[in-house]
Amino acid sequence: MKIKEQWSLPNLKEAARRTRSAVERVDHYAIPANTFDLGVGKTYHISTYGCQANQRDSETIAGILETIGFKPAEDLEHVDVIILNTCAIRQNAEEKVLGEIGNFKRLYRSNKDLVIGVCGCMSQEDSFVKTILEKYPQVRLLFGTHNIQDLPSMLYDAMVKHEKVIKIYSKEGEVYENLPVKRFEHHKAWVNIMYGCDKFCTYCIVPYTRGKQRSRYMSEILKEVRQLKEEGYKEITLLGQNVNAYGKDLEEPIDFATLLEEVAKIGIPRIRFMTSHPWDFTNEMVDVIAKYDNIMPFIHLPVQSGDDEILKRMGRRYSAESYMRLYKKIVDTIPNVAISTDIIVGFPNESDEAFENTLELVRQCQFDNAFTFIYSPRPGTPAAKMEDEIDEETKRQRLYRLNEVWNGYALEKNKAYIGKTVKVLVDGSSKRKEDVYSGYTETNKLVNFSGTNIEPGDLVDVYITDAKTFSLDGKAV
Ligand code: SAH
Ligand code: SF4
Ligand code: F3S
Numbered sequence: 001m002k003i004k005e006q007w008s009l010p011n012l013k014e015a016a017r018r019t020r021s022a023v024e025r026v027d028h029y030a031i032p033a034n035t036f037d038l039g040v041g042k043t044y045h046i047s048t049y050g051c052q053a054n055q056r057d058s059e060t061i062a063g064i065l066e067t068i069g070f071k072p073a074e075d076l077e078h079v080d081v082i083i084l085n086t087c088a089i090r091q092n093a094e095e096k097v098l099g100e101i102g103n104f105k106r107l108y109r110s111n112k113d114l115v116i117g118v119c120g121c122m123s124q125e126d127s128f129v130k131t132i133l134e135k136y137p138q139v140r141l142l143f144g145t146h147n148i149q150d151l152p153s154m155l156y157d158a159m160v161k162h163e164k165v166i167k168i169y170s171k172e173g174e175v176y177e178n179l180p181v182k183r184f185e186h187h188k189a190w191v192n193i194m195y196g197c198d199k200f201c202t203y204c205i206v207p208y209t210r211g212k213q214r215s216r217y218m219s220e221i222l223k224e225v226r227q228l229k230e231e232g233y234k235e236i237t238l239l240g241q242n243v244n245a246y247g248k249d250l251e252e253p254i255d256f257a258t259l260l261e262e263v264a265k266i267g268i269p270r271i272r273f274m275t276s277h278p279w280d281f282t283n284e285m286v287d288v289i290a291k292y293d294n295i296m297p298f299i300h301l302p303v304q305s306g307d308d309e310i311l312k313r314m315g316r317r318y319s320a321e322s323y324m325r326l327y328k329k330i331v332d333t334i335p336n337v338a339i340s341t342d343i344i345v346g347f348p349n350e351s352d353e354a355f356e357n358t359l360e361l362v363r364q365c366q367f368d369n370a371f372t373f374i375y376s377p378r379p380g381t382p383a384a385k386m387e388d389e390i391d392e393e394t395k396r397q398r399l400y401r402l403n404e405v406w407n408g409y410a411l412e413k414n415k416a417y418i419g420k421t422v423k424v425l426v427d428g429s430s431k432r433k434e435d436v437y438s439g440y441t442e443t444n445k446l447v448n449f450s451g452t453n454i455e456p457g458d459l460v461d462v463y464i465t466d467a468k469t470f471s472l473d474g475k476a477v
Contacts, residue, residue: 050087306361451476
């Protein structure tokens with residue numbers, strides 16, 4: 001592999017560095033004059049993997065591309081720019097991306113001007129970039145999570161100068177305001193409140209791929225929310241890897257409860273937030289959620305494990321008992337709240353007993369929903385160096401058992417909705433059947449229901465007639 005001087009390649013060690021230097025804030029965005037009409041008459045396609053942070057980044061990428069003239073591609077046969085916004089959280093997320101890049105080879109063969117670009121969390125990993133350089137010559141643009149704003153000039157070099165462009169910075173990162181955005185949904189919007197993560201859970205790659213925790217100023221967030229309200233948005237989701245830690249890094253610290261309350265007062269019908277780390281969840285937050293009708297009674301509260309020894313080795317900084325105390329406080333204070341979680345099985349040397357402790361916690365909490373994963377070693381993280389004698393088959397069986405247990409509770413919780421009328425924010429109608437719509441309850445349950453003359457973005461009352469593990473059925477009243 002020949003490394004060119006003008007390339008910036010990622011470095012995980014550098015990415016893990018945390019200094020006390022103030023966060024640079026950039027609030028003026030200028031497009032280079034030579035790129036103003038770079039995309040006129042041309043089209044783009046974006047594939048997005050991973051979490052909501054990536055979804056929101058793709059909206060920025062689309063916003064930038066459309067500012068310089070690109071239009072969304074209607075068919076891939078004639079597309080000019082393809083961007084893959086990748087996720088590095090687990091190995092299988094990585095494999096999917098490589099599969100898709102492989103599929104695009106055919107398009108590249110018939111159109112050598114096609115720019116295939118790869119960005120997102122995987123591009124922050126040196127091993128991945130090496131693989132791309134060695135095996136995927138069709139990728140002509142690689143850029144990191146800190147380099148999105150430079151897309152116009154990078155595309156100029158790729159499209160006009162026909163260069164291979166690699167620009168991946170490994171650093172703590174800045175806060176950019178006022179970047180262009182093309183929102184993909186019309187009644188629901190993502191609002192970043194912070195970037196990065198400083199928690200360094202031992203299994204997790206995110207603090208390396210996304211930089212240090214950087215909160216946006218509250219004034220900027222409120223300005224964005226007010227504008228979304230004026231534009232008619234019905235629901236916003238405040239985004240951060242750790243929303244509860246919001247504001248701790250600002251020169252004048254402020255807490256998430258205060259932000260949430262100010263956002264609620266603006267009066268958007270539905271406010272959600274994710275993700276909440278149990279460690280920073282304060283009583284004030286619980287009270288604010290309970291106080292405002294437009295803060296949805298739904299909390300995603302990843303527990304990861306129900307075993308204290310594993311939690312300690314994960315670096316999560318809470319015990320199973322303190323998690324359950326918080327859980328109880330939330331359930332007792334917020335009427336009809338629904339709680340979901342994330343759980344990892346097969347963390348290095350997780351014993352049978354440790355796994356049983358996780359099952360026990362699930363029995364106690366009876367979650368509404370859960371995202372369960374087999375631990376996937378991420379090179380460069382501390383857990384990847386831990387000894388692990390548990391075989392894959394045992395891990396798979398644990399995942400299966402865990403899923404059986406939580407699915408049972410989820411179904412029970414959903415059955416309790418039968419015969420009730422709930423408010424649903426409508427996403428759209430079913431592709432298969434006319435007059436069948438879908439949307440979500442305040443508690444984030446998917447509802448498929450029948451009705452007439454209903455539009456996406458409507459808030460409708462739905463009578464629930466049946467319940468499944470992952471959804472409810474009903475009819476509009
Ligand atoms: N910031 C969020 C989580 C973001 S990642 C939080 O702390 O709650 C989403 C989920 O992916 C995590 O909650 C965890 O359950 C899972 N995950 C992260 N790294 C993983 C790994 N190496 N292997 C398996 N699952 C992982
Ligand atoms: Fe990863 Fe932990 Fe940060 Fe969540 S809090 S993003 S799991 S390091
Ligand atoms: Fe994946 Fe990066 Fe999000 S690793 S989960 S896309 S922060």
